[in-house]
Amino acid sequence: MKSVRDILYGSSIKEVVGTTATEINQIVFDSREVKDNDLFVAIKGAVVDGHNFINKAIEKGATSIICEEKPSDIKNGINYIVVDDAHKTLSVLANNFYDQPSKKIKLIGITGTNGKTTTTTLLYSLFMKMGIPVGLISTVVNKINDTSIPTERTTPDAVSLNKLLAEMVDAGCEYCFMEVSSHAIHQNRVGNIYFSGGAFTNITHEHLDYHNTFKEYINVKKKFFDDLPASAFAITNADDKNGDVMLQNTKARQVTYGLKSVAEYKAKVVENNFSGLVLSINGTELYTQLIGDFNAYNLLLVYAIADQLLEDQLEVMRVMSELKSVEGRFEYFKSETGVIGIVDYAHTPDALENVLKTIKNIRTGNETVFSLVGCGGDRDRTKRPTMAAIGCEWSDKLILTSDNPRTEDPEAIIEEMMTGVGGEHFKKTISITNRKEAIKTACSMAEPGDIILIAGKGHETYQEINGVKHDFDDLEILKELLIKFEK
């Protein structure tokens, strides 16, 4: 058991009412999860203020409270520790409670708008195939060696993150590959975490509902690199307009990769078709089963990181050629009559454009490309017209439909998307609110050889409507309907 004092080490305290000698069971920041002898941290959130739940937490058994403002009704026998910034303090407490697990594992964090899940998952698979014990923290799933742990978010909160890292350390993992979302950097979920390496994929329009401006979004990502220690490496994409900005103030050792610019890790696409990508990396050819120009960047980054960590480059390349596409990331299949169905998690304008350009590059000629595109509710609204505009520019037939409407009216979301469709494209665009009906329509219209892209939900196995998650799996539905409509 640890006392409050034991885990406060490294935080700045304004005032203590009561004592810090009390032993605690767990650190909790949601009053609904408090149990006997827990420490409750009151956080001012985006929606509500955790300070309003202090008394609820005490009723449920909390004996110590971390807060930014001392409540007016101080309860007897309860300890109140007043701090400047509860979010920051939470990360200090979590690191100390689990004995700084990030210092006992080689933790590599990958940030950027697109490509985090793909690169972290490929690295995890590569290291597993090479027989190295490893952990993964990603949007799709968390892994401790072979064991899967379900995940709700891309980057866990500070307490869950440290707990997970401690479990990886106990299981003997030498490395962990982790997605670092901009929300997580901004909310200090990765505060005080010790990274051995950091990498940047790219930055484009996303999450401007949360970060307000693109500049603010860039600065949040940059902070991750500013905070890396001198002993770490920091790898950036030299082809991205903001790639060098990321490393401007980092203390870490700087490394670059790119396809177009001068870089330490340099690749050229030798072949790109439906059987895979062939790359030449620093002069050596790499055959892979992954498809698409954007995966050339992902594979190059995977190689660069593996090269920073391991000795045997040829073995790394050999095993990389065995890697399969990541769940919901350009996952494709061909029906018996030759219709190609692709499911991809492209839910940003840049990702959608990349996927559609990739399809254009590898199509052979006269086939029709059907795209099914939606935008999530309660998320960045400014991307809606852009996603629709990209959809009609790069496909022959565009079906606008629902993604996860969440609490919004799905038809209103589609109407906002429609404002991005120019008059000249009206003829090729249709709106079908029901996602399953939309997939059905594409399948019924497709002729042998045509290509259907279902974008936006990738690996997700649900559709969230009004707070309820209904079973929904794009790939499963697409396969089932394509067979039904086989001509």
Ligand SMILES: CC(=O)N[C@H]1[C@@H](OP(=O)(O)OP(=O)(O)OC[C@H]2O[C@@H](n3ccc(=O)[nH]c3=O)[C@H](O)[C@@H]2O)O[C@H](CO)[C@@H](O)[C@@H]1O[C@H](C)C(=O)N[C@@H](C)C(=O)N[C@H](CCC(=O)O)C(=O)O
């Ligand atoms: C905008 C955002 O990121 N919000 C996250 C944030 O919420 P918040 O602190 O603003 O929470 P709040 O609801 O205002 O509540 C404030 C505090 O009161 C507490 N509370 C609340 C109610 C109650 O009854 N009792 C109580 O104690 C809450 O636990 C919280 O500590 O902290 C919470 C705890 O960690 C998260 O659950 C919540 O994620 C929400 C659900 C979310 O959807 N986040 C998404 C946008 C997100 O983080 N996405 C990124 C990646 C996106 C990408 O990859 O593209 C991710 O890393 O997953």
Ligand SMILES: Nc1ncnc2c1ncn2[C@@H]1O[C@H](COP(=O)(O)OP(=O)(O)OP(=O)(O)O)[C@@H](O)[C@H]1O
């Ligand atoms: N390097 C890349 N550059 C541009 N687009 C990419 C890249 N890699 C993947 N994509 C596209 O972006 C989509 C999301 O990829 P991925 O899940 O790897 O990104 P992510 O950064 O983890 O996203 P999220 O922020 O949602 O967790 C893919 O389905 C693909 O369409």
Ligand SMILES: N[C@H](CCC[C@H](N)C(=O)O)C(=O)O
């Ligand atoms: N990590 C992203 C995923 C978006 C996926 C898309 N299907 C949607 O629901 O908008 C988010 O939570 O914003």
Ligand SMILES: [Mg+2]
């Ligand atoms: Mg991800």
